[in-house]
Amino acid sequence: MKYKSLVAVLLLGIVLSLVNSCKMKEIENEEILFVGTYTNNGSEGIYRYNFNLETGQLENKTLAATIKNPSYLTLSPDKNTMYVVSEVDNFNEDNGSITTFRVKDTVLIEVDVKSTYGANPCYVGVNESGDLVAVANYTGGNVAVYSAAHNGNLNPSPQIIDHKILDTTKTAHAHMAEFINGELFVSDLGLDRIEKYRKTDGQFSTSEQKELVVAEGAGPRHFVSSNDEKFIYVINELNSTITVFGLDDEKYYAIETQETTASNFEGESFCADIHLSSDGKFLYGTNRGENTIVIFEVDQATGKLKLLGRESVKGDWPRNFSIDPSENFILVANQRSNNIVVFKRNIELGTLSFVSQVDLPSPVCLKFN
Helix, strand or coil: CHHHHHHHHHHHHHHHHHHHHHHHHHHHCEEEEEEEECCCCCCCEEEEEEEECCCCCEEEEEEEEECCCEEEEEECCCCCEEEEEEEEEEECCCEEEEEEEEEECCEEEEEEEEECCCCCEEEEEECCCCCEEEEEECCCCEEEEEEECCCCCECCCCEEEECCCCCCCCCCCEEEEEEECCEEEEEECCCCEEEEEEEECCEEEEEEEEEEECCCCCCEEEEEECCCCCEEEEEECCCCEEEEEEEECCEEEEEEEEECCCCCCCCCCEEEEEEECCCCCEEEEEEECCCEEEEEEECCCCCCEEEEEEEECCCCCEEEEEECCCCCEEEEEECCCCEEEEEEECCCCCCEEEEEEEECCCEEEEEEC
């Protein structure tokens, strides 16, 4: 009996070991994707998916947090904190809000909610050390810069940088606020420029080079920098172009501007998002209207772009997209067709091929944990 019992225990141990091994393998082959949405179309807030790195399938949809219009979300460098803007104009008078979540085992735990001191916030950026958080308020025409504690909590009294006073003939629309090389860059779609700020004596003030200017009426929306920060690529919403800026003697100068839509496209189209592959070889941008993702090869010595082609996004109004951590896939959030589309990415050629899609009401931000 003792012998049989020992054998049974050993067999059970082997089975459990195999099960755990399979689970570990399953976890290794997956990444967690959080999705921000607009909540006026049946969505309830932020959703969580398991993304299979082998098959490119999105599975196990779960409501991660109930929150109104979480149109942009970002993670702290240690991935223990998520900051989410609610694109509204009725929180605390006529402002939007930013919610801080603690991320514990892929579960979002709400910590607090603060005003962004401007209406309709649409972007939140975090610096490399995680101690500064910047929010771009689109309708408010300003930027709120918060200091963040070690645990990710935000200071309730941010610095407010007002763009409305910069040009009284135009309407300021701060669209993105991100930290590059220790400075704060803010694209303003209404002012047709990217404002630059440097922190001195605890406050941000205009940098020595105060702005990067794009064409009149271009509407700079988002931007991305090369790994060495020598080049900045700006996607312009209103005239469907990408402008390349290069660094020379500590200042950025415009190098070239490329069209993002096909020359024979006749309808209206508005650019949205832009990302570089981590090796810096390929640049991608989305066209809302033409409903494509444009692909460029990057000359890493000069920063210049060579058009490789365009891929249909298999949906309508590609507001946001993300390159997955393995760099083998690109996922596109199609706002108006209510779907997320997965493409396989050829790492050597930069090209895309359709893999799968899932339905979700008004997806507008994709962020891997």
